[in-house]
Amino acid sequence: MTTLFKNIKELVQVRNTPVSYVSGSEMKTLPTIKNAFLIVKDGLISDFGTMNNCPTLKFDNTIDASGKLILPAWCDSHTHIVYAGNREGEFVDRIHGLSYEDIAKNGGGILNSAKKLQKISEENLYKQSKVRLEEVIKLGTGAIEIKSGYGLTVDAELKMLRVIKRLKESYPVKIKSTLLAAHALPNAYKNNKIGFLQLLIDELIPKTAKENLAEFIDVFCETGYFSVEDTELILKAGKAHGLLPKIHVNQFTAIDGIQAGLKYNALSVDHLEEMRKEDIMDLKNTATMPVALPSCSYFLSIPYTPARKIIDAGLPLALASDYNPGSTPSGNMNFVISTACIKMKMTPEEAINAATINGAYAMGLEKEVGSISIGKKANLILTKKISSYAFIPYSFGNNQIETVFINGNPFN
Ligand SMILES: N=CN[C@@H](CCC(=O)O)C(=O)O
Numbered sequence: 001m002t003t004l005f006k007n008i009k010e011l012v013q014v015r016n017t018p019v020s021y022v023s024g025s026e027m028k029t030l031p032t033i034k035n036a037f038l039i040v041k042d043g044l045i046s047d048f049g050t051m052n053n054c055p056t057l058k059f060d061n062t063i064d065a066s067g068k069l070i071l072p073a074w075c076d077s078h079t080h081i082v083y084a085g086n087r088e089g090e091f092v093d094r095i096h097g098l099s100y101e102d103i104a105k106n107g108g109g110i111l112n113s114a115k116k117l118q119k120i121s122e123e124n125l126y127k128q129s130k131v132r133l134e135e136v137i138k139l140g141t142g143a144i145e146i147k148s149g150y151g152l153t154v155d156a157e158l159k160m161l162r163v164i165k166r167l168k169e170s171y172p173v174k175i176k177s178t179l180l181a182a183h184a185l186p187n188a189y190k191n192n193k194i195g196f197l198q199l200l201i202d203e204l205i206p207k208t209a210k211e212n213l214a215e216f217i218d219v220f221c222e223t224g225y226f227s228v229e230d231t232e233l234i235l236k237a238g239k240a241h242g243l244l245p246k247i248h249v250n251q252f253t254a255i256d257g258i259q260a261g262l263k264y265n266a267l268s269v270d271h272l273e274e275m276r277k278e279d280i281m282d283l284k285n286t287a288t289m290p291v292a293l294p295s296c297s298y299f300l301s302i303p304y305t306p307a308r309k310i311i312d313a314g315l316p317l318a319l320a321s322d323y324n325p326g327s328t329p330s331g332n333m334n335f336v337i338s339t340a341c342i343k344m345k346m347t348p349e350e351a352i353n354a355a356t357i358n359g360a361y362a363m364g365l366e367k368e369v370g371s372i373s374i375g376k377k378a379n380l381i382l383t384k385k386i387s388s389y390a391f392i393p394y395s396f397g398n399n400q401i402e403t404v405f406i407n408g409n410p411f412n
């Protein structure tokens with residue numbers, strides 16, 4: 001099966017020589033080809049170039065993209081889209097003055113989602129989650145990481161992971177699965193944190209690995225949740241079972257969580273709203289991707305990740321949605337890049353690099369997605385007729401996508 005996209009106004013994020021990620025000042029460059037063609041063969045990108053070099057072969061499908069742009073689909077490396085019910089009550093409580101921390105202390109927050117998740121059937125959880133997955137694919141996401149972490153019992157966590165597995169098997173997008181074993185301390189272990197950690201180490205992590213239910217291990221390393229010591233215990237156990245660390249750190253407080261992640265060669269460190277000088281320095285010359293989640297800052301009214309400081313220090317940065325019921329009930333990556341430009345002062349080039357190739361790296365998919373390169377999956381965004389790629393973040397809250405292609409097929 002072959003498809004020719006012709007007369008593309010601008011083909012964006014073209015990498016003839018594929019890169020794993022881009023850092024520092026390299027992020028300001030977004031390579032493109034104007035008046036381009038792109039050929040997809042059996043779901044993969046097989047050729048591209050300027051229209052004057054467009055081959056005159058016969059194709060199964062030809063799509064005229066006059067006036068339209070093509071970009072690689074968004075790579076959302078941090079989500080929690082498998083959850084039960086919603087938490088709009090807490091949203092209203094916050095409008096009335098309660099903080100995210102106050103709500104969690106009153107038994108709301110993650111524990112509220114866990115209560116709903118423990119009760120729901122696996123089938124119903126799948127049904128609720130697939131709606132969100134389809135929603136974000138239509139908004140341009142072509143590769144996504146999904147975490148557990150609302151189960152907080154061995155059975156409920158495994159239920160979440162099985163739902164992620166079923167999504168992987170049922171949808172054409174690339175999905176990576178993360179065991180967020182230590183997300184919050186369940187009430188049953190209120191006074192026995194070490195008992196909970198031991199349960200994760202002795203039972204949940206080995207079962208997850210044995211049943212091949214996750215690629216990554218995550219911890220919410222934060223004051224009032226899991227300490228650096230707790231984090232290290234879990235990362236060590238996860239790694240021993242082949243799960244690579246990707247962690248929640250520096251959301252509300254900087255407590256050396258980044259350093260714990262680096263010690264265990266985390267693939268990414270995510271959130272980073274509170275960054276000290278040493279946190280930025282320590283990330284230099286490592287293979288760990290810093291990940292910012294601007295929609296979370298927007299929704300909770302907390303500081304934005306200091307993208308300028310991170311990028312200007314020569315580091316890479318990825319952008320992800322953090323789609324979850326508590327701190328970010330949105331998985332719209334178009335809004336993520338707009339917010340990164342508007343609130344974090346990232347340029348459109350930096351934001352698009354962060355949401356494509358750097359996001360792909362943050363979930364170990366940089367060889368398969370995240371750029372227009374020969375041999376990569378044809379997971380593509382075809383825009384409406386727009387003036388330039390900067391129009392996407394500029395027109396915040398609006399949808400500039402005409403069609404999303406996954407493995408070369410339109411996703412409707
Ligand atoms: N910060 C920890 N976990 C999620 C939010 C969890 C929730 O409130 O349900 C996050 O990444 O923002």
Ligand SMILES: [Zn+2]
Nearest residue numbers: 078080248322
């Ligand atoms: Zn998260």
